[in-house]
Amino acid sequence: MKVRLIDLYVAFLKIGGLTFGGGYAMLPMLQREVIDKHGWATIEEVLDIYAICQCTPGIIAVNTATMIGYRKRGIVGAIVATLGEITPSVVIITILASVLTRVQDFAVIQRAFGGIRIAVCALIVQSVLTLSKKSITNTGTVLLFLASVALTLIAGLSPIAVVVLAIVAGLIIGKVKERRAA
């Protein structure tokens, strides 16, 4: 049976609206809506889609929505599922941002955000450490990590240039390894 576009939209609207954070945080909601409720994919398929979506540019949650939407209803499905996924963010954040702009000059709000920014720094430290464990595993990756910090912080290179350089470096390292193995 053909999946209805409205069902795709509503399913991803719920996933977007009930997931805090990104990436793996959406997995429980994804499982409930996509696997248990609608049977649009099996858990293995979802994990495969996840693997693909982590090595493509963009937000993982959006990539997953696009992929499942595409598999069910082609290009239109991909767009509809993506719009569902981003609708809650756009609505909630727009409201909050407009409220915040109105109250941001109050001293109490400025003080609160002074403290919040410190908490955000601490949360970034945690994210960096968690990500490091999976990605910085040997001398080569340590050097790549240090190089990217130095290039952005000291040399002032744009993150786009650093990402492009990383892709080139990764391909060259891969070639060198192949030659050595051969």
Next chain:
Amino acid sequence: MIYLELFWEFFKIGLFSIGGGLATLPFLYKLAETHPHWLTAAQIGDMVAISESTPGPIGINMATFAGYQAAGYPGGLIATLGEVAPSVIIIIIIARFLSNFDKNPKVENAFYALRPVVVGLITFAGLKLLQIVVYGEGVLNGRAMIAFAILVVGVLKFKKVHPLVWIGLGAVGGIFLNLGG
């Protein structure tokens, strides 16, 4: 035309930010440098806090927030659509033509270098924010440094505690101890 420029800037962010979550952060910092009338570096910290405390993917929340700051109600929507447009195009291409994309050795090789570099980029963004927090007015803010040290220890020790709790603690501390300077 500001909306077109906004769409294009976030299209680039969507195209080059790999790894999700905070991966868009370094690009937003660059945007604050090149377009200071759109958003300031200090506001990015507020955006992270709000994006972590509300539903939805963090990257999308930050795009909506930054777009709103830059160009009001339409700005939030346009920045968000700009950020997701490259993913939609790329995923459709992969779904259609490249079924074993994630198992391609070239992709694996690129990601070997990309993963640590993305961590480096997030570190860069974190250090920029930390600089604003503890050295914002050209003098070292001792209270902010102590609060940061305490929060880091707390966050690392109690890993299961939701980010919202730390953001709430930061807000309360900020109000009563005037941490922001």
